[in-house]
Amino acid sequence: MAKRLVNDIIRMKHDGQKIVELTAYDFTFARMMDETDSVDIFLVGDSLGMVVQGHPTPIPVTVEQMIYHVEMVSRATKNALVIADMPFMSYQINESKALENAGRMIQEGGANAVKLEGAGRNVQTIRTLVEIGIPVQGHVGLTPQSYNKLGWKVQGKTRKAVEQLKNDALKLQDAGVFSVVLEAVPVEAARIVTEALDIPTIGIGAGKHCDGQVLVMHDMLGMGDYARVFVKEYAQIKPIVQDAIRKYSTEVRSGEFPGDKYAYKSGIDE
C-alpha cells in the first residue's frame, strides 16, 4: 500500500475496512512498525508524557517536546498517515496561537494532520484549521488533558451523556474533522456515535463498533505496567528486555563479553 492520506482513511469507513491506528514516539520504533505496512495511522500522542517522560498525565507536555517527537516519527514513516497530538494549552488560548502551533507540527514536525481534544469552543478553531489545509482528528469521551476535571473515568454512561457525546462528534464532523477518537465510552455509546457519523470513529476502550482502533504502543507491546481492561498485550516485551539486560550484566561481570569475538582484530600501526 502507498502512503495513506486523509481521504484514504475516510474511504475506509465507506468500504467497510477497519482502520488501524497506533501511537509512535521515536524513529526506531516508527520505522520498525511502518515497515510492516499494516498500520494506517501513527498518532504521536501526548501520552508520551506518561510512557516516555514518566509523568502521571499528559498535561506537562509542551509544543517543543511534541515537535521533537513528531519529527522523529515523520522521518521514519513512509506508509502511515502521521498525526501530531496538540498538547495542553497549545490550542486553547486563542485561534491564532492554535494555528501557529498546528502549523509548526506540519511544517517543522512533518506531520500530515493534528489531533485536538474536545468540542465546545474548539469547534471554530478546528473549522479554521481545516479551511487553511490542516487536517484534524477530533477526540471525545475521556479526554486525558481534562484529567483534573474527569480523572480516568469512563464517559457516556447515561442517555444524556451519550446524546452530548453524539452532538459533540456531529459538531466536529461539521467543522471538517476527518475522524474522531472515542476514548473510554461504553460499547453501546460508541455504536450510537459511529452510526450517526459519516466520518470514521477510532476507538480506544470503546469496543467493537468503532470504524477503527487505536492503542498506545507501550501498552500493546507489554512494555510497562500500564495494563487496563481494554488493552490487549500482543507481546510481552518487558521480560524479554529485562532478561537480555541481566544476561549482558552477567557476561560483563564474568568477562565472557566481549571476549575475542566482539572486538576489532586488526593490529596497531607503528
Ligand code: KIV
Ligand atoms: O495521546 C494519546 O496517545 C491519545 C490516544 C490515547 C488516543 O490521545
